[in-house]
Amino acid sequence: TFAPPPAVNDPMWGYFTAIAGQDGEIDAEELQRCLTQSGFSGSYTPFSLDTCRIMIAMLDRDMTGTMGFNEFKELFVALNGWKQNFMMFDRDRSGTVEPHEMAQAVASMGYRISPQALNAIVKRYSKGGRIFFDDYVACCVKLRTLTETFRKRDVMQQGTVNFQYDDFILCTMAV
Amino acid sequence: TFAPPPAVNDPMWGYFTAIAGQDGEIDAEELQRCLTQSGFSGSYTPFSLDTCRIMIAMLDRDMTGTMGFNEFKELFVALNGWKQNFMMFDRDRSGTVEPHEMAQAVASMGYRISPQALNAIVKRYSKGGRIFFDDYVACCVKLRTLTETFRKRDVMQQGTVNFQYDDFILCTMAV
Ligand SMILES: [Ca+2]
Ligand SMILES: [Ca+2]
Ligand SMILES: [Ca+2]
Numbered sequence: 001t002f003a004p005p006p007a008v009n010d011p012m013w014g015y016f017t018a019i020a021g022q023d024g025e026i027d028a029e030e031l032q033r034c035l036t037q038s039g040f041s042g043s044y045t046p047f048s049l050d051t052c053r054i055m056i057a058m059l060d061r062d063m064t065g066t067m068g069f070n071e072f073k074e075l076f077v078a079l080n081g082w083k084q085n086f087m088m089f090d091r092d093r094s095g096t097v098e099p100h101e102m103a104q105a106v107a108s109m110g111y112r113i114s115p116q117a118l119n120a121i122v123k124r125y126s127k128g129g130r131i132f133f134d135d136y137v138a139c140c141v142k143l144r145t146l147t148e149t150f151r152k153r154d155v156m157q158q159g160t161v162n163f164q165y166d167d168f169i170l171c172t173m174a175v
Numbered sequence: 176t177f178a179p180p181p182a183v184n185d186p187m188w189g190y191f192t193a194i195a196g197q198d199g200e201i202d203a204e205e206l207q208r209c210l211t212q213s214g215f216s217g218s219y220t221p222f223s224l225d226t227c228r229i230m231i232a233m234l235d236r237d238m239t240g241t242m243g244f245n246e247f248k249e250l251f252v253a254l255n256g257w258k259q260n261f262m263m264f265d266r267d268r269s270g271t272v273e274p275h276e277m278a279q280a281v282a283s284m285g286y287r288i289s290p291q292a293l294n295a296i297v298k299r300y301s302k303g304g305r306i307f308f309d310d311y312v313a314c315c316v317k318l319r320t321l322t323e324t325f326r327k328r329d330v331m332q333q334g335t336v337n338f339q340y341d342d343f344i345l346c347t348m349a350v
Contacts, residue, residue, distance in 0.1 A: 028302075029302065029303070048223075048225070049302065050223070050225055053298075053299055054299075057295075057298075057299060060298075063291070063294065063295055063298065064298075065298035065299075113341060113344060114341045114345070116238070116341075116345060117341055117344050117345040117348065119238065120232075120238055120345055120348060120349040121348050121349070123228075123232075123235075123238065123239075123240035123349070124228055124229075124232060124240075124348060124349045124350075127203075127204070127224065128204070139348075142347075142348060143344070143348065146343065146344060146347050146348065147340075147344070150338075150340055150343055150344075154340075159339060159340050160337055160338065160339050160340070161337070161338050161340075161343065162335055162336070162337055162338075163325075163335065163336050163337075163338060164334060164335050165322075165325055165329075165334050165335070165336075166288060166289045166291075166292055168321065168325055168336065169288060169292050169318070169321060169322070169325075170289070170291060170292040170295055172317075172321050172347045173292065173295060173296050173299060173314075173317060173318065173321065174295040174296070174298070174299045175299075
């Protein structure tokens with residue numbers, strides 16, 4: 001009996017192909033359009049192109065700068081998690097998370113980070129002392145990517161990693 | 176005889192204090208306003224808040240998230256250099272630098288980077304296959320900061336550095 005490839009049965013497949021166009025891959029600009037049109041951010045600020053670029057870099061193992069279908073689905077799983085997380089910490093529905101809430105959010109995602117590093121993160125991703133949704137997601141994308149990069153190299157789980165200059169630049173410039 | 180502090184004689188001092196306001200320090204939003212109003216970008220795209228944040232992080236040794244007068248002057252020296260550099264490589268005055276020109280630009284700044292890392296950089300900072308001024312500067316800021324971070328830790332100049340997880344996150348999340 002005939003069995004279609006799994007993607008055809010997947011409700012997101014039609015959506016994906018419509019966005020991806022002829023090349024069957026989604027780049028940062030297509031992703032930004034898709035996230036804006038789908039209303040993913042709701043009443044929150046829409047995603048900047050910069051944030052969309054690092055979303056792609058997070059999952060772009062073959063470094064083409066684009067996303068295939070599986071990566072696209074993986075991204076939505078991550079995005080939904082961060083959105084729920086953000087809404088949970090934005091208790092007063094102001095559309096922003098405050099610095100002290102950011103510490104809780106980061107801890108709840110399982111990252112163990114010193115107050116000094118957390119302070120640097122808050123400074124980098126806040127605006128007028130508050131963290132907006134787009135910046136929150138950018139921060140989550142980056143934290144996840146850098147932590148994965150680190151863990152992949154920390155084979156013995158010593159909490160310490162050796163970087164060659166070029167590898168360091170490669171890993172850190174893309175996010 | 177009375178000698179005023181050096182800053183008072185500096186033509187940029189009045190400019191700095193006008194932007195910095197009461198606290199005598201410039202934050203990312205003040206910097207963005209200042210760079211926009213001064214017309215620094217000329218006909219190029221103005222700097223995004225994101226780019227202004229990493230400009231501050233580049234020079235923010237005490238990690239306050241703000242810039243003092245000396246840091247402000249240091250930033251202008253760097254910015255002027257990058258602007259000249261960009262204009263030199265944007266030969267057709269399209270307002271963008273093309274990927275192959277980016278390779279030359281990065282090399283001319285003295286960075287030795289593999290084709291793979293360069294490819295990742297181009298993917299990250301280009302839009303429709305071209306690199307705009309704002310992204311070019313963001314790329315330069317990041318490359319300079321990360322290279323300095325690396326060199327500072329590579330005391331023996333072996334081209335390899337050991338990072339603890341928290342230090343790695345601290346250095347890479349802020350830019
Ligand atoms: Ca809030
Ligand atoms: Ca400072
Ligand atoms: Ca050009």
